[in-house]
Every structure is written in structure tokens, then in C-alpha cells.
Amino acid sequence: MRTRPLADLRLLVVEDDEMVRRVVVRAAADLGAVVDTAENGQVALERLREGCYDVVLTDLKMPRVSGLDVLRRARESRPGTGLIVITGYAQPDDEDAIRKAGAIVLRKPFGTAELEKAVRAVCAPRSDD
Amino acid sequence: MRSTPSPERAEIERALQSFTDVLLAVARGDFSVRADRSYDGDPIDVLAFLVNATAEEVSDLVRQLHEERRELKRAQDQLLLAAKLASLGEMAAGVAHELNQPLTAIRMLVDLLSSRPRATVGEALGDLETLAEAARRMARIVDGIRMFGRAAPLQLRPIPARAPIEGALELLRDTLERHDIEVVRDFEDRLPEIEADSDQLHQVFVNLLLNARDAFEDGRSDARVIARVGTVAGGVVYRIEDNGPGIADAVAQRIFDPFFSTKTVGEGTGLGLSLSHGIVAEHGGVLRYEHARGGGACFVVELARADPSGGEA
Numbered sequence: 001m002r003t004r005p006l007a008d009l010r011l012l013v014v015e016d017d018e019m020v021r022r023v024v025v026r027a028a029a030d031l032g033a034v035v036d037t038a039e040n041g042q043v044a045l046e047r048l049r050e051g052c053y054d055v056v057l058t059d060l061k062m063p064r065v066s067g068l069d070v071l072r073r074a075r076e077s078r079p080g081t082g083l084i085v086i087t088g089y090a091q092p093d094d095e096d097a098i099r100k101a102g103a104i105v106l107r108k109p110f111g112t113a114e115l116e117k118a119v120r121a122v123c124a125p126r127s128d129d
Numbered sequence: 130m131r132s133t134p135s136p137e138r139a140e141i142e143r144a145l146q147s148f149t150d151v152l153l154a155v156a157r158g159d160f161s162v163r164a165d166r167s168y169d170g171d172p173i174d175v176l177a178f179l180v181n182a183t184a185e186e187v188s189d190l191v192r193q194l195h196e197e198r199r200e201l202k203r204a205q206d207q208l209l210l211a212a213k214l215a216s217l218g219e220m221a222a223g224v225a226h227e228l229n230q231p232l233t234a235i236r237m238l239v240d241l242l243s244s245r246p247r248a249t250v251g252e253a254l255g256d257l258e259t260l261a262e263a264a265r266r267m268a269r270i271v272d273g274i275r276m277f278g279r280a281a282p283l284q285l286r287p288i289p290a291r292a293p294i295e296g297a298l299e300l301l302r303d304t305l306e307r308h309d310i311e312v313v314r315d316f317e318d319r320l321p322e323i324e325a326d327s328d329q330l331h332q333v334f335v336n337l338l339l340n341a342r343d344a345f346e347d348g349r350s351d352a353r354v355i356a357r358v359g360t361v362a363g364g365v366v367y368r369i370e371d372n373g374p375g376i377a378d379a380v381a382q383r384i385f386d387p388f389f390s391t392k393t394v395g396e397g398t399g400l401g402l403s404l405s406h407g408i409v410a411e412h413g414g415v416l417r418y419e420h421a422r423g424g425g426a427c428f429v430v431e432l433a434r435a436d437p438s439g440g441e442a
Contacts, residue, residue, distance in 0.1 A: 061306055088225065088230065108229040113240065
């Protein structure tokens with residue numbers, strides 16, 4: 001039996017590209033995480049009101065409610081939440097804003113190993129919780 | 130009964146015939162004919178000299194005109210290419226992002242499939258289908274970029290009416306998203322085929338969508354572009370409508386003029402709409418501007434359907 005590196009981790013995947021969302025969910029579930037999804041920033045804010053997540057993985061550029069708004073809300077609702085921004089391009093300004101929001105960047109295209117590494121990286125501080 | 134003309138009269142008639150020959154030749158674009166000259170300085174010879182000099186001058190002017198026209202055409206071609214390259218440069222980041230989406234799917238799925246070496250084809254079928262879908266999506270994006278380098282004559286063939294606008298929306302999905310612009314598609318269910326050059330028409334919709342994108346001021350939270358495709362008797366009507374500030378009448382009269390631009394110098398080529406207008410006209414269609422209902426801008430493209438008697442794509 002394979003080990004499940006992210007067993008029982010509660011993960012919210014916010015991505016408006018249906019194909020990317022589908023594969024990220026598949027990969028995260030394969031790693032043992034319990035995954036919720038949101039197809040845009042507005043739905044993400046609703047999910048954050050309703051539930052609690054260990055890690056929020058979000059796209060950056062989305063209409064209306066951006067990834068940065070999602071990060072801020074996630075932090076407010078649960079300060080220990082691990083934050084990852086998945087993006088195909090990030091201007092230096094964006095990267096600054098992402099860092100300031102306490103998140104790390106996972107650049108597309110990424111594979112399952114990078115996904116796992118990023119999730120582990122933002123989960124590390126949780127051992128102090 | 131006619132009397133034989135005097136030698137002087139005969140000489141004048143010969144000279145007039147010779148001048149007429151020169152002028153008729155010039156009129157049909159042949160500048161090689163010259164009047165005979167006696168070089169004795171008499172009035173007829175002076176006239177012959179003037180006719181020849183005129184033919185020479187006209188010949189020079191025409192040659193110069195041709196040269197300038199060639200030069201102008203070259204400059205115009207370069208400008209058109211520059212306009213295409215400018216829009217391509219503008220889209221480069223967006224295109225990279227668009228390609229990274231399916232690439233992410235491909236990388237993840239390959240990782241997932243290789244982590245399950247014993248999975249049967251049946252179990253992997255869903256993933257393989259997603260892989261194929263990702264590859265098709267990348268091919269569509271690449272197709273979208275390819276036409277930008279071309280300056281080919283129209284190649285008309287029947288295509289689904291929604292194809293060129295779908296292609297443009299797909300190519301610009303990212304750039305519109307980055308500008309926080311919501312895109313609403315309002316396509317009639319049963320659209321016919323149109324007789325069109327798919328690449329060039331695709332460029333028209335790219336230009337119209339980029340124009341709509343640029344209509345919005347930064348930071349606006351309810352920016353929206355509505356892409357409608359519908360049918361009228363014998364034709365297809367496309368509408369690219371935005372809820373931006375719209376275009377004032379005085380400006381609207383000039384928007385299809387080449388090099389007319391309201392953008393800051395260096396930001397717009399002023400060729401996008403005039404190019405688009407030309408492409409639609411070459412298709413036998415019409416591109417026009419209308420005020421949108423909410424006060425924004427609306428560009429309308431009307432094209433004839435491929436088979437006016439019916440038939441749906």
C-alpha cells in the first residue's frame with residue numbers, strides 16, 4: 001500500500017480553468033488530501049465562510065474576486081492556513097503581493113511532485129499549531 | 130474633287146500625324162514613341178521638340194508615380210506587419226499562460242498515470258481523454274497565433290459561423306481575465322456555415338475584442354464584453370458589445386480610418402479597426418459601429434451565409 005503523503009489534509013482548490021482544476025483535484029486526492037473546489041474567487045469566499053482548510057491553492061488572476069482577495073480572506077478566517085498561488089505567469093509586482101500575503105508561488109506547468117512539495121512547504125508551520 | 134495639297138500643307142499634315150501618334154501612344158501608356166524632327170528650328174520642329182519633351186516628362190512622372198506607389202505599398206505592408214507584431218507582442222504573456230494551462234494538465238496526468246503502472250487502459254481512459262483534450266486545446270492556441278504572420282489573399286471556404294469568434298475568445302481568454310473583464314457568450318443554437326477565410330476573420334474578432342478590452346479604465350469592477358452571434362435572413366450577425374464609455378459620434382465617424390487612434394502615441398497602431406473593416410469588406414460583409422444599449426460600444430459584423438437556401442453547421 002502506498003503512503004498518502006497529504007493524508008486527511010483539507011485543501012481548497014480555487015481555479016477557474018476547469019481542466020486544471022480537475023487534474024489538481026485528482027492529484028491532491030491521490031496524495032490523500034480531502035479536496036474542495038471553487039471555480040472562481042466569489043465561490044472561494046463562500047467556501048471559506050462555510051468550511052475550514054489547512055491549505056488554500058488559488059489561481060491569481062480571476063475576474064471580480066482575485067486570488068489575492070482569496071488569500072487575504074483565508075488568512076483572516078484561519079490565520080494558520082497554508083497559502084499557495086498557482087499561476088502561469090507572475091509579474092514581479094504580483095510576486096511581491098503574493099509574498100506579502102504570506103503565500104508561495106507554484107508556477108504552471110507543474111507536476112504532482114512540485115504540488116506535493118509546495119503543499120508540504122506551506123504546511124510545515126502547522127506543526128506549531 | 131480634292132486638289133493635291135501643296136508641299137507645305139503636306140509637311141504640316143505629316144507633322145500633325147506624327148504628333149498625334151506620339152500623344153495617342155502616351156495616352157495608352159507607351160512612352161517610347163517620338164515625333165520626327167528636322168532640327169532646323171522652324172516652328173514645326175519646335176513643336177515636335179515640345180511634343181517629345183512633353184512625352185518624356187509624362188514618362189518620367191509616370192515612372193516616378195509607380196516607384197512611389199511601390200514604396201508606399203512596401204511601407205504599408207511593413208506597417209501592417211508591425212501592427213500584427215504589436216498585437217502578437219501584447220498577447221505573448223497571455224499566450225504563454227494559455228499554453229501553461231493544458232501543459233499543467235498534461236504534466237500532472239502523466240505523473241498520475243506513471244504512478245499507477247498497473248492501471249488498465251479502461252481505468253486510465255478518462256485521463257487519456259483529458260490528455261487528448263489538452264493537446265487539442267494547445268493546437269487551437271497555436272493555430273490562433275499562426276495566422277498573425279500571414280498576409281495571404283483571402284482563402285474562402287465554408288466554416289462554422291461560431292469558429293472565428295470562438296477562436297478569438299479562446300486566444301484572448303487570459304488577457305480579458307487579467308483585465309477583470311467578464312465575457313458573456315450569447316450564441317444562437319443553430320448557426321449556419323459562412324463562406325470565409327477563417328484566419329483573417331479570426332483576426333477581425335481579435336482586433337474587436339482587444340479594442341473592447343482597451344475601452345475600460347483600470348480598476349472597474351463590472352467590466353463586461355458580450356459576444357453575440359445570431360442569424361438574419363441570408364446572413365450571420367456578430368456583435369461585440371461592451372459596457373465601457375462608448376465612442377462619441379465625432380470619433381465614431383473616424384474609427385475605421387487608417388492610423389486613426391485615440392490611444393496614447395505608441396500604444397495603438399490605429400490600424401486594427403481599418404484592417405478589420407477591409408477584411409470584412411473583402412468577405413462581402415459589413416463592419417459597423419453602433420451605440421450599445423447601456424451606452425457602451427458595439428461593433429457589428431454582418432456576413433452572408435455559405436448556403437443561403439439553408440443548412441446548419
